[in-house]
Amino acid sequence: MTMRVNFTVNGRQQQADDVWEGESLLYVLRERLGLPGSKNACEQGECGSCTVRLDGVPVCSCLVAAGQVEGRDVVTVEGLADFARQRAEHGHGGRQRAEHGHGGCATGACGTPLQEARRWSAGGTDSQTGEGAELSPVQQAFIDAGAVQCGFCTPGLLVAADELLERNASPSDADIREALSGNLCRCTGYEKILDAVRLAAARQGEAV
């Protein structure tokens, strides 16, 4: 028994044929649609390496049966830069930033001011080794803060961190830890991932 699945990935209509009913969304993305950015590290929803947005909600794509995404909208790490740019252009998320703001956060219960966050940025503008790739603020911050080592957890963490900053523009450290607690990283000890999210939040706040 196989089926055809139609859904939108990163803004493009996609059709996958010969999908076996047991295949996951992750398998279809990686093996049928040529989008291997989402990673398979546990296939049981424990590690978050396969995190994508499904109709805006972060999900482990390894736990979503491919048939469930019929007619729905998926964003993967490959589409994150576009997704973030469109969000910024259409002002979506700006309202939330205004609500949270920076006021009254001097205790550190909210996020980190840009001035303070800049210390986690190791380099200036030398990071564009992908020669001209357009990056979302979270992607750029992960490079700048040294949050990438082997990088296998990175795609899932980026999707999760981007979603956090969309709904909470100025997260506290505890908020960041809670939001990313479904994403395992074995290389970094998470400190530089925290730095990266703080840096992205602070830069985003500055840009408003």
Next chain:
Amino acid sequence: MAPDTRADAVPAGTPTKVTQGSQSRGGIGESTLRPDGTLKVTGEFAYSSDMWHEDMLWGQTLRSTVAHAEIRSIDISEALAVPGVHAVLTYDDLPTDTRNYGLEIQDTPVLAHRKVRHHGEPVALVAADHPETARRAAAKIRIDYAELPLITDEASATAPGAVLVHEGRDDHHIGHVPHPNIVHRQPIVRGDVARARERADVIVKGEYVFGMQDQAFLGPESGLAVPGEDGGVDLYVATQWLHSDLRQIAPVLGLPEEKVRMTLSGVGGAFGGREDISMQIHACLLALRTGRPVKMVYNRFESFFGHVHRHPAKLSYEHGATRDGKLTHLKCRIVLDGGAYASASPAVVGNASSLSVGPYAVDDVDIEAVALYTNNPPCGAMRGFGAVQACFAYEAQMDRLAAELGMDPVEFRQLNAMEQGTIMPTGQPVDSPAPVAELLRRVKARPLPPERQWETAGGEADVRALPGGLSNTTHGEGVVRGVGYAVGIKNVGFSEGFDDYSTARVRMEVVGGEPVATVHTAMAEVGQGGVTVHAQIARTELGVTRVSIHPADTRVGSAGSTSASRQTYVTGGAVKNSCELVRDKVLEIGRRRFGSHHPAWATAELLLEGGKVVTDAGEVLSDLVDVLQDEAVEVEAEWRHRPTEAFDLRTGQGNGHVQYSFAAHRAVVEVDTELGLVKVVELACAQDVGKALNPLSVVGQIQGGTTQGLGVAVMEEIIVDPRTAKVRNPSFTDYLIPTILDTPTIPVDVLELADEHAPYGLRGIGEAPTLSSTPAVLAAIRDATGLELNRTPVRPEHLTGT
């Protein structure tokens, strides 16, 4: 549906050169950013599991369901009949008489022959057109097992009449081990323990147990084998050492090494777990049999069986000390469970014994370390490699000695700390800085995190900062705090006389009007940032801005393993050396072209800086572009660190190590004593790195290593059922690694005391932080609870006594 953008000649995901420019100078000592960073954040970086080839098949391994058994028969007929299956292979299908492999001892069958020795041993292989087809076909292979008695620990291994895990051993260790179920034994005897013992005012004895830890790299074992028209094979794989794999793969396939062309694919972490062969030979066998490209990707369950683990250990220690706090002697015995195959066990034994004293000066020692052959899962390399288990035990001993003497545990350690010039138990002098006391001073001097840090401004409890976290188990009731310290010593590089070298090919030419350096090594970039450092070294030595990092493959000489904290030292050293040779050639060309223009060409010390040839006084002689014109300069050269010696098999004496690396930790924990849950609040580290070539990466390594040590302190353990020798928790649901909520703030203090023997004075750094992190956390939990806790990881029942 096959994506139409993918060509069939070259597999999708084949690594290509990464060129990194730099607006600033970007040399050593700067925190330049990773050249592969952009690819990794956009999802374009191709890991070994991302490879794809037109017409490729999927390979699947069938593994044993029992730990020790005779194989009476294997029936593959049903599996072969499954539509979509292209091949089923067993031991009988192996093409040559070389049917075993191994890092040091070739005791590991490519596929089991008549017998399986551990749970999860590979028995058969399937290639099919869909991974699920391959899995279902593998499940249809019928194997008739007749179970054999189990060897699971030292007592059963050396009991009279014990079954031998390996019969007919002929390896080079069999002559000096007391029993064929012991892989290797290394005693170290120095001074006179009996006499020194008489001087002791206190004697502390302890028995310690260290659980089996998994590397748990996030990218499971995977790769793609593509059969070549010449009868050879192209293998794209994630590994730690391409040339070591090659030496083990080619003879099994019956191919000369030049017909097995290996390219490093993206590696999703390693930590020792990729030092041994996993799917490499299997994928090649299936590809050569079917004539089709074959991809193999382990799932997490299989990954737990697909690589070796950290040796679980039992350690017996006796220390003595005088009333004024000086150590008198040490007796210890370390028993490492090597499991069914040797892997790196002999070298782990060498490390465990030679580093068993820790970073302390003790003249009178009697040490023995052994590794067993058992029917437990094979164990081998993992970050810290034998030094980790010892550090857990000797640091617990230090705390107990200090308590017996009524001394502060840090002051007691400082009083006995080794320093430059101290003689190791092997008789080897420590001939570079050993700032052990200073590292301890630094972590202790750091302000403590505030008490009751979970309380918010409104007086509420933020459960995320409490033991139990989001499980919402306590709001501070029953929570007690403790503080603990530990320090450790790790060797850097391959020891005991191993010819530890690396190779670098460096090319310099003008491209687009600019001098560009290309660095080609076989170094496995596993996340550590070696590629970043190679570019920095090339910039520093050759004065260029743009550096291309060529993909690692076997078309260049061996780089040695990405392990033992050695790559920045050894392959970094090789890149530096090759750059210097390139520089000499460039200057030769310069002298030929322009020597008559300026006397400094002949007389001064010349450097390459900022794209120019300059004198050591800074005078510019020429642009590199003008010197090189259309000539390319290329050098490939091997580079070695100082040679080491084997340890004497009876006394353990010998200059066995190249360099040492030291780190100290202070752990602050909060323990819910009612539920036995631990929250590590802060885990501060101080480490001497000699010279930080890339400070950002150095701190990242220290924080990552620290967190792996935290994991084995409070949660990580592969549970092997002692009755069946079967693994009970091969999944991320049941084998827990720290999440971001489990991991505390990790402040890092980096010291840079140069080792004059090493390139740029650097020290290998990757492993040391994994050593002291675990005992520091244990010490803090003991401090909080008053419990003895001689076992790691600590589980809730150890804290509640239930």
